[in-house]
Amino acid sequence: MLSNTAYVILGLLQKCPLSGYDIKSHVDISTSFFFSASYGQIYPELKRLEKKGLVEGTELATGRRTRTEYAITAAGQAAFDDWLAQPSAGIELRDEGLLKFFFGGGLDRDALLDKLAKLRAARAADLARVHEVGEDLPEIADELQREVLDYGIGLYEYVIGWCDQMTKRLAARPETDFPVDPNPCAKGD
Amino acid sequence: MLSNTAYVILGLLQKCPLSGYDIKSHVDISTSFFFSASYGQIYPELKRLEKKGLVEGTELATGRRTRTEYAITAAGQAAFDDWLAQPSAGIELRDEGLLKFFFGGGLDRDALLDKLAKLRAARAADLARVHEVGEDLPEIADELQREVLDYGIGLYEYVIGWCDQMTKRLAARPETDFPVDPNPCAKGD
DNA sequence: GGCATCATGTAACATGTTACATGATTTT
DNA sequence: AAAATCATGTAACATGTTACATGATGCC
Numbered sequence: 001m002l003s004n005t006a007y008v009i010l011g012l013l014q015k016c017p018l019s020g021y022d023i024k025s026h027v028d029i030s031t032s033f034f035f036s037a038s039y040g041q042i043y044p045e046l047k048r049l050e051k052k053g054l055v056e057g058t059e060l061a062t063g064r065r066t067r068t069e070y071a072i073t074a075a076g077q078a079a080f081d082d083w084l085a086q087p088s089a090g091i092e093l094r095d096e097g098l099l100k101f102f103f104g105g106g107l108d109r110d111a112l113l114d115k116l117a118k119l120r121a122a123r124a125a126d127l128a129r130v131h132e133v134g135e136d137l138p139e140i141a142d143e144l145q146r147e148v149l150d151y152g153i154g155l156y157e158y159v160i161g162w163c164d165q166m167t168k169r170l171a172a173r174p175e176t177d178f179p180v181d182p183n184p185c186a187k188g189d
Numbered sequence: 190m191l192s193n194t195a196y197v198i199l200g201l202l203q204k205c206p207l208s209g210y211d212i213k214s215h216v217d218i219s220t221s222f223f224f225s226a227s228y229g230q231i232y233p234e235l236k237r238l239e240k241k242g243l244v245e246g247t248e249l250a251t252g253r254r255t256r257t258e259y260a261i262t263a264a265g266q267a268a269f270d271d272w273l274a275q276p277s278a279g280i281e282l283r284d285e286g287l288l289k290f291f292f293g294g295g296l297d298r299d300a301l302l303d304k305l306a307k308l309r310a311a312r313a314a315d316l317a318r319v320h321e322v323g324e325d326l327p328e329i330a331d332e333l334q335r336e337v338l339d340y341g342i343g344l345y346e347y348v349i350g351w352c353d354q355m356t357k358r359l360a361a362r363p364e365t366d367f368p369v370d371p372n373p374c375a376k377g378d
Numbered sequence: 379g380g381c382a383t384c385a386t387g388t389a390a391c392a393t394g395t396t397a398c399a400t401g402a403t404t405t406t
Numbered sequence: 407a408a409a410a411t412c413a414t415g416t417a418a419c420a421t422g423t424t425a426c427a428t429g430a431t432g433c434c
Contacts, residue, residue, distance in 0.1 A: 019386090021386075035283055038423060040388080040423060062431085063430075064431090065429085065430050066385080066430095068385090087307060088289055091287075091312075093223050094224055094281040094282075095280040096277040097280070098280075098340065100277055102220065102223075102334055145291055145294075162343060192392080208413070209414070229416080229417095253402065257414080
C-alpha cells in the first residue's frame with residue numbers, strides 16, 4: 001500500500017529517529033545509487049506516515065529553530081517487516097548516455113569517441129562518490145550495507161571497463177569505415 | 190524540450206516508419222533494459238510529435254483494420270541530432286531487491302539467503318531475455334546496438350556473480366552469528 | 379559580514395503506470 | 407473455435423522533480 005519511498009524512510013528510521021533533512025542526507029549518500037528521493041517526496045511522506053501511525057514526530061527546539069525527529073512505531077516496524085518479506089519488483093534502469101550511444105549509428109567515429117569519453121567520465125565520478133561514502137562514513141554502514149556499497153563499486157567498475165573496451169575498439173578502426181544498414185525497413189527475409 | 194520518450198521514438202523512426210504498437214515492441218525488446226515506455230506514453234507522445242511537425246502519420250488500411258505508421262520528418266531528424274549532441278544526464282537505477290537486502294539487517298541468515306536466491310533468479314531471467322533478443326532478432330541491431338546489448342549481458346552477469354559471491358559468504362557462516370549495532374544512534378565518536 | 383549548512387515546506391509541473399475499453403486478424 | 411497477436415487509445419492514478427519561499431545557526 002505504501003510507496004517505496006515510505007519503506008526507505010521506515011528502513012532508515014529502524015536504526016534511530018531522524019528528521020526529514022537527515023533522511024534526505026542519508027538517502028543521498030547511502031542509497032542514492034539504487035534509490036533516490038527528493039524533499040518533495042520525503043516531507044509529505046513523513047506526514048502521511050504519521051497520520052497512519054507508522055512514525056511519530058517529536059518537535060525539538062534548538063534555540064529558536066525547530067527540528068522534527070521522526071521515530072518508527074511498532075505498527076511502522078510491522079509494516080516494514082511485512083514489506084521486507086514480500087517478493088521484489090524488477091530493476092529499473094534509465095541511462096540517457098547509453099541511449100544516445102545506442103542511437104549513435106549516424107555519428108562519425110570521433111563523435112562516438114567523444115560520447116564514450118563523457119560516459120566514462122560520468123561513471124568514474126559516480127564511482128569516486130561511492131568510494132568516498134565507503135571511506136568517510138564507516139558509521140552509516142552495517143555489514144550488509146557495506147556489501148551493497150561494494151555491489152555499486154563493482155557495477156560502476158564494470159561500466160567503466162566497458163567504456164574503455166569500446167573506446168579501444170572504435171579507436172582502432174579507420175575513421176570513415178562505418179556500417180550503414182542498406183535496407184533498414186525490410187521485414188524478415 | 191522534448192521528453193526522453195519522444196527522443197526514443199524519433200530514434201527508432203530514423204530507420205523506418207513504425208506504428209505505436211511497433212514502437213512499443215521495439216522498446217520492449219531492444220531498449221528495455223536501459224529505457225522502457227508504455228502505451229500510455231507512446232500514443233499521446235506520437236500525437237504531440239505530429240502536432241509539432243517532427244513526425245508524420247499515415248493511415249494504412251489492411252482490410253478493415255487501420256494502422257497508423259509514423260515517419261520522422263526533416264525537422265524531427267534535426268531535433269534528434271541536436272539531442273544526440275547534448276550532454277547526457279546521469280543514470281537512474283531503482284532496485285527494490287537490493288533495497289531490501291540493504292535493509293535486511295534484522296533478518297536471519299536463511300531469510301537473507303532466500304532473498305539472494307530470488308534476486309539471482311530474477312537477474313538470471315533478465316539475462317536470458319537479453320540473450321534471446323541478441324540471438325533471435327539479429328535484424329534489429331546495427332553494430333552499436335549489438336554492443337549495447339553486450340553491455341546489458343555483462344551487467345547482468347556481474348550482478349549474478351555478486352549474488353553468488355554473497356550467497357557463498359553467507360552460507361559459510363554459523364546461523365545465528367549476526368552483528369547488531371550496539372549503539373546505532375551515536376553521532377560521531 | 380558572508381557563506382555553508384541546517385531545516386521545513388509547497389505548488390506547479392513532468393513523467394509514467396495501470397486498468398480499462400474495443401475490436402480485427404492470424405495462427406493453432 | 408479458441409487463443410494469440412495486432413492495433414489504438416483514454417482516464418485515473420501514482421510518482422517524482424524543480425523552483426521557490428523562509429529563516430536559523432555555525433564557522434571563517
